[in-house]
Amino acid sequence: MTAPEQTPGDPADAAMVDRLYRGMLLIRRFEERVYRLFLEGEIPGTLHQYHGQEAVATGVCDVLRLDDWITSTHRPHGHALAKGVSARAAMAELDGKRTGCCAGKGGSMHLGDPAVGMLPAIAIVGGGNTVVTGLGLAMKLRKSDQVAACFFGEGATNEGAFHEGLNFAAVEQLPIVLICENNLYGASTPFHRVSLVPDVAERAKAYGVPSQIVDGMDVLAVRAATADAVASARAGAGPTLIECKTYRFTGHSRSDARDYRTDEEEAEWAARDPLLVLGARLDQAASELFEASVKAELDDAVEFARSSPWPEPAEALEGVYA
Amino acid sequence: MPETVIETRRLTIAEALREAIAEEMRRDENVFLLGEDVGVEGGFGGAFGVYLGLVEEFGHERIIDTPISEKAIAGAAVGAAVLGMRPVADMQYSDFLFECMDELVNQAAKLRYMSGGKLSVPMVMRAPVGATLRGAQHGQCPESYFVHVPGLKVVAPSDAYHAKGILKSAIRDDNPVLVFEHKLLYGSKGREAAGGYDLTAEVPTDDYTVPIGKAIIKRPGTDATVVATHVSLYRALAAADQLASEDIECEVIDPLTLNPLDEQTIFGSVQKTGRLAIVHEDTLTGGWGAEVAARVADDCLAYLEAPIKRIATRDVPAPAAPVLEQAIVPQVETIVATVKEMLG
Numbered sequence: 298m299t300a301p302e303q304t305p306g307d308p309a310d311a312a313m314v315d316r317l318y319r320g321m322l323l324i325r326r327f328e329e330r331v332y333r334l335f336l337e338g339e340i341p342g343t344l345h346q347y348h349g350q351e352a353v354a355t356g357v358c359d360v361l362r363l364d365d366w367i368t369s370t371h372r373p374h375g376h377a378l379a380k381g382v383s384a385r386a387a388m389a390e391l392d393g394k395r396t397g398c399c400a401g402k403g404g405s406m407h408l409g410d411p412a413v414g415m416l417p418a419i420a421i422v423g424g425g426n427t428v429v430t431g432l433g434l435a436m437k438l439r440k441s442d443q444v445a446a447c448f449f450g451e452g453a454t455n456e457g458a459f460h461e462g463l464n465f466a467a468v469e470q471l472p473i474v475l476i477c478e479n480n481l482y483g484a485s486t487p488f489h490r491v492s493l494v495p496d497v498a499e500r501a502k503a504y505g506v507p508s509q510i511v512d513g514m515d516v517l518a519v520r521a522a523t524a525d526a527v528a529s530a531r532a533g534a535g536p537t538l539i540e541c542k543t544y545r546f547t548g549h550s551r552s553d554a555r556d557y558r559t560d561e562e563e564a565e566w567a568a569r570d571p572l573l574v575l576g577a578r579l580d581q582a583a584s585e586l587f588e589a590s591v592k593a594e595l596d597d598a599v600e601f602a603r604s605s606p607w608p609e610p611a612e613a614l615e616g617v618y619a
Numbered sequence: 620m621p622e623t624v625i626e627t628r629r630l631t632i633a634e635a636l637r638e639a640i641a642e643e644m645r646r647d648e649n650v651f652l653l654g655e656d657v658g659v660e661g662g663f664g665g666a667f668g669v670y671l672g673l674v675e676e677f678g679h680e681r682i683i684d685t686p687i688s689e690k691a692i693a694g695a696a697v698g699a700a701v702l703g704m705r706p707v708a709d710m711q712y713s714d715f716l717f718e719c720m721d722e723l724v725n726q727a728a729k730l731r732y733m734s735g736g737k738l739s740v741p742m743v744m745r746a747p748v749g750a751t752l753r754g755a756q757h758g759q760c761p762e763s764y765f766v767h768v769p770g771l772k773v774v775a776p777s778d779a780y781h782a783k784g785i786l787k788s789a790i791r792d793d794n795p796v797l798v799f800e801h802k803l804l805y806g807s808k809g810r811e812a813a814g815g816y817d818l819t820a821e822v823p824t825d826d827y828t829v830p831i832g833k834a835i836i837k838r839p840g841t842d843a844t845v846v847a848t849h850v851s852l853y854r855a856l857a858a859a860d861q862l863a864s865e866d867i868e869c870e871v872i873d874p875l876t877l878n879p880l881d882e883q884t885i886f887g888s889v890q891k892t893g894r895l896a897i898v899h900e901d902t903l904t905g906g907w908g909a910e911v912a913a914r915v916a917d918d919c920l921a922y923l924e925a926p927i928k929r930i931a932t933r934d935v936p937a938p939a940a941p942v943l944e945q946a947i948v949p950q951v952e953t954i955v956a957t958v959k960e961m962l963g
Contacts, residue, residue, distance in 0.1 A: 366702075400735030407733040416701065417733035421725050427690050428726055431698020431706070438651060438680065438704065445698075458721070461688035465695065468686065616736030617769050619793035 309517050314578050317359060317516045319587045321351035321571055324375040326591050327384060331391060335551065340391045344405055347375035349546035352571035353478050354379035356519030357446055360527050366414040366432045366445045368425030373408045373418030376448055381413035384598035394605035401608045423456030425449060430462050433471030444530045446474040452483025454497050467504045470535035474526045477540045484549045485557045501538040513541030514569040627821040631806025635783035635822050636669045640707055643790045644677055647705060650790055651681040654692055654709025658682035666711035667747060667805045689715050693722035700742035701730060705790055712757045713746035713799060727795040728770030739793045749801040749850060749900060750937045750944050758937035760901040762799050766878045772796040772831055773877040775848045777804060779820040781875060784829025792831060801849035816853045834881035840868035843958050844888040846911055847898035848874060851949050855898050858954035869958060877907050882914060889915050893924035894961045898949050903931035925961040930954055
């Protein structure tokens with residue numbers, strides 16, 4: 298998923314369009330497959346799915362290098378795949394298998410892998426917003442040109458952690474990019490009910506942090522904004538906040554019937570499906586090829602997860618202390 | 620071979636801690652300090668003067684003054700540790716740890732486990748405890764909250780030698796370690812403030828460490844075991860002196876580490892004395908003394924000649940008035956009376 302950085306303003310070349318489309322398609326089909334496996338009882342626990350928000354994870358991570366880091370949330374499947382966790386390792390983790398990216402200890406809400414620069418996803422809302430400052434601080438102290446990106450929802454911006462982390466990142470000028478996925482609802486609560494400030498980007502101004510709003514359904518827009526922010530962070534110019542206006546096509550979690558949203562609103566956002574937006578630049582043959590290769594990758598991942606061993610019960614006691 | 624002479628000086632705990640941090644920062648460039656008021660020129664070197672002089676040697680890059688943002692302090696320590704730095708985070712008062720429970724309990728303690736053992740979080744959090752006439756929100760001993768958390772280590776040194784050695788071990792440890800020190804024992808306010816106890820100890824000039832997870836027998840004895848930390852440890856030693864004049868010999872143990880607990884030393888002592896009292900300034904209910912009592916009851920019941928006693932701060936918030944504070948915190952007389960009661 299990682300690729301050479303484009304300089305800001307570069308026109309999207311065909312290879313980039315292909316790469317981004319396939320990346321988003323992998324997440325979409327992964328989530329569909331996961332939902333089916335969940336209904337069949339193969340995947341235990343609960344799920345917070347990423348359908349609809351694919352452009353954000355894909356556009357952001359396309360700019361990041363393998364040695365850049367991300368923090369994620371309770372809804373991490375898309376972030377994990379985009380940062381380079383394999384479909385096999387992600388699927389096996391969801392199945393609770395030893396071959397999962399967290400050896401079965403993490404599960405759906407804690408997908409991650411240090412080998413690809415992703416902390417175990419942090420499922421406490423706002424939790425990543427302070428931890429990411431430490432990633433940035435380590436990078437700054439070591440004078441590396443790495444960058445840390447923090448994914449969080451609009452709901453997290455009402456947590457104290459968001460404000461403490463943002464202010465600290467600002468005063469220390471840390472190499473951080475804050476990616477707010479504003480999908481309009483914190484679980485069932487619409488943002489306008491819990492914030493008089495409609496745009497999260499506005500909140501960044503209070504801390505002297507540059508911010509911008511982008512169409513979170515347009516992967517090229519997300520990518521371009523991220524490229525600017527990452528270049529700025531790498532150059533030592535400190536953090537940037539990018540607010541991606543987006544929408545989840547599913548409920549908050551598996552038991553959510555979405556009765557707090559209207560059919561009209563859902564239809565309006567469905568028409569802006571990130572796969573349709575970017576798909577307009579692809580021909581039919583290309584998209585069919587991607588469908589086939591994604592299907593093969595996911596068939597393989599499901600088979601890998603199924604045939605992988607369970608952890609031994611005694612492994613529950615391992616890995617607490619270093 | 621002639622015996623090597625170990626050079627020592629008498630240091631206060633504050634001086635010993637400062638040396639530990641400075642030595643570790645010189646030894647390992649990954650070590651850095653962050654917290655409130657730790658490096659401001661003309662400031663006070665942290666709330667209790669432990670960091671005086673460090674910014675002059677190491678500069679603001681490695682002595683980082685943070686905003687009053689405890690969540691950011693703890694979260695930044697976690698994130699930096701994950702990438703292999705060895706942050707020493709400072710909490711001005713341990714009462715403020717409740718501001719960053721998520722970062723400590725959900726992140727620092729669990730990231731390694733959640734990652735399937737792929738990550739480690741080698742961070743230290745220092746936090747002063749103790750009732751010192753500052754009232755309910757600057758006088759708690761919250762060690763027990765953290766003793767309860769798998770993934771954290773908790774140490775509680777009470778003298779300069781062990782404070783320096785165990786802080787160095789904590790900095791070198793690959794796990795998150797909380798280091799609790801008692802405000803009355805820093806030595807910054809003189810002997811009177813600490814009830815007349817000598818707050819200095821002989822500290823070697825060479826590089827040494829004190830292991831985490833190993834208790835110290837401060838005074839050997841045969842009649843009763845008394846396990847205590849911090850100021851309560853000094854009161855237990857004073858009580859032991861008094862009892863010795865009545866031919867009652869207490870074995871006084873400083874557990875030094877509260878998690879992982881050195882069961883071997885404590886069990887061995889109880890098996891010898893047949894009696895156990897635990898003294899701590901943390902409140903009684905759910906305090907770490909209950910855990911020690913439960914483990915001893917599990918393992919050494921056949922050796923016990925009297926019920927296990929816990930002498931702890933009463934279950935109330937810390938009051939401000941001196942007479943009230945004294946009324947709730949374990950005192951020497953209570954320890955003496957309790958040991959006598961155990962001996963029938």
